[in-house]
Amino acid sequence: MAKYIFLIRGNAMEEKIDIEGLKAELKKESKELQLDFNELKSGGYIKQTQKDLFTVRLRCPGGKVTSERLRKAAEISDRYGTGQVHISVRQSIEVPYVHYKNFDEVAESLRQIDWSVASCGPRVRVPTACAGCTYNPNGITDCQGICAAVDRKYFGAPTGHHKFKISFSGCPIDCFRTREMDLGFQGMLEPALDEDLCTGCELCVKACEEDALRMEGGLPVRDLGRCINCGDCVKVCPINAMISKRIGWLARVGGKHGKHPYFAYEVAAFLADDQVFSLIEKTIEWYTRNATGRERIGRTIERLGLNKYLDEVVVLLGLESIRDDAGRAKFYSRGNFYGT
Amino acid sequence: MVHEVKPTPDRTLDLRTVLCPLNFVRAKLALEEMTSGQVLEVILDDGEPMRNVPRSIKSEGHMIIDVLKLADDSYRLLIRK
Incomplete structure (x- = not known):
């Protein structure tokens, strides 16, 4: 990932930032929080205005969601969010106001029904x-x-x-x-x-x-x-x-x-x-x-x-x-x- | 381009000034009351109705056997159930 970060910044000043150091620091932090680092890297957790709160974007290709997944989204929203979901402009269900300390529980809860979060960042998005x-x-x-x-x-x-x-x-x-x-x-x-x-x-x-x-x-x-x-x-x-x-x-x-x-x-x-x-x-x-x-x-x-x-x-x-x-x-x- | 002799309609429905999709719904209801093989005559306005209704009738499995343009620019369709 480091070389991509270089490409994104693309200016000599910023290239001097110790990317490897930052990465190690993030990894350490994620370990302390028992976060799945790969989960975070793939995106789908979007920083909100509010401190420590994130919007969790769920993966809904083509806007098709089974009733089982709908119930799961409701469950996650009730337990970790505010009882609301947001329908994104690109057909995904998003659960706002999720505290980052709950990420691993959310991910595990999604895995139970073979579901996952969507992507953000420089990647192919959900079609x-x-x-x-x-x-x-x-x-x-x-x-x-x-x-x-x-x-x-x-x-x-x-x-x-x-x-x-x-x-x-x-x-x-x-x-x-x-x-x-x-x-x-x-x-x-x-x-x-x-x-x-x-x-x-x-x-x-x-x-x-x-x-x-x-x-x-x-x-x-x-x-x-x-x-x-x-x-x-x-x-x-x-x-x-x-x-x-x-x-x-x-x-x-x-x-x-x-x-x-x-x-x-x-x-x-x-x-x-x-x-x-x-x-x-x-x-x-x-x-x-x-x-x-x-x-x-x-x-x-x-x-x-x-x-x-x-x-x-x-x-x-x-x-x-x-x-x-x-x-x-x-x-x-x-x-x-x-x-x- | 073989033209069969035009049958006399068993029922007529003037759907001029009736808007989509109500014009189609009324034609569908009329067809439901008819028996297979009977012919329904409908008169439709040009424009949106002519773009939509014949296609919906076709997708319902009925056969449009004749299309005739009338003097007031409306169209007369003969539909065989």
């Missing part, structure tokens, strides 16, 4: 996700399934620089704000028309909110420059003449909110689930290698150019890359995003 296609009528892809798998594989992985947020939205409505994530994945669908089946009823043209379909010679024709792959035309077609040719994930990289928000870049289209995993892995590697100090990946890309990221990650993985600004512009054409 967030909507319901996806499992029960949301707009959903195209299974967000909950992939979110759970990504959480299992990458949760808590150190980036060496800053936080790293991943999110999944099942359709272009993008309830899970993939544009504001370090890496965001959004479900997308490519429609295709079976001309022999089509009755020319125009329902798909009516259903399309993007004006991407128009009737030509009695059949709907799709404008690729407008279609954002939401699949509404497929869902509305009464006789299944408009069908789904392929389904996948649209990958966005470099977004963040905070004091200085960045809107993410669309970098790859129609990713299969396994390609989502390779993209996460290679992107974190690229970020760790190329970032300077405590910057988010969006800033790294801004400094080094999007093409460098595309060449070294997206193209290298053989993904369907989105290179041209026009390919991205359609997603923002009706917003006030000033970057386009």
